[in-house]
Amino acid sequence: MSAGAGGGRLARRRLVTATVVLAPAATAAACTGEQASGERTATPRNSPEPTPSERLELTPPELRPGHEQLVSEGPREGSRNLGRVTLRKGVNWVDVNCLADRGRQTLRLSLGEGGEFTVDCPSDEVRMSVNQYDLAGAQQPGEASVEAPDGVTWYASVQAPAK
Numbered sequence: 001m002s003a004g005a006g007g008g009r010l011a012r013r014r015l016v017t018a019t020v021v022l023a024p025a026a027t028a029a030a031c032t033g034e035q036a037s038g039e040r041t042a043t044p045r046n047s048p049e050p051t052p053s054e055r056l057e058l059t060p061p062e063l064r065p066g067h068e069q070l071v072s073e074g075p076r077e078g079s080r081n082l083g084r085v086t087l088r089k090g091v092n093w094v095d096v097n098c099l100a101d102r103g104r105q106t107l108r109l110s111l112g113e114g115g116e117f118t119v120d121c122p123s124d125e126v127r128m129s130v131n132q133y134d135l136a137g138a139q140q141p142g143e144a145s146v147e148a149p150d151g152v153t154w155y156a157s158v159q160a161p162a163k
Helices: none
Strands: 010-019 031-034 040-043 067-077 080-085 090-100 104-111 116-122 127-135 142-147 152-161
Touching: 067 080, 067 142, 080 152, 090 104, 104 152, 116 127, 142 152
Parallel strands: 090 116
Antiparallel strands: 010 127, 031 040, 067 152, 080 142, 090 127, 090 152, 104 116, 104 142
């Protein structure tokens, strides 16, 4: 696949898709009160138990040393156009962190002619997808976008070598 100025070849290599499991914090079942007789009674809860996705913290991808952000979006839910992106010669990174509100749902990130990839976003853990693009030359500008169902919250980051 050729890409970019000077007829450089796009050598896309998906390095790692890492899954980080952030354990949901245990919640107390109920508070207790003490009656005059010394007996302990449960105090009823007024709010429902939070779902696993409500207990997990979704954070943005970190900026790598020697790189600059071309696009940084989030937290967002559902689909969104990220604008025009021009990947540069050298190592570029495209990272997505996501979390679904229920079940397992799929997010698709597209970089125009630079390709696309999908990420399975679960509801019981934060998914971190790390993708490396090694380019022999700069790529032509293309529209970057995320397609995700409502209920999938995500951060996306496109990083290129600093000028």
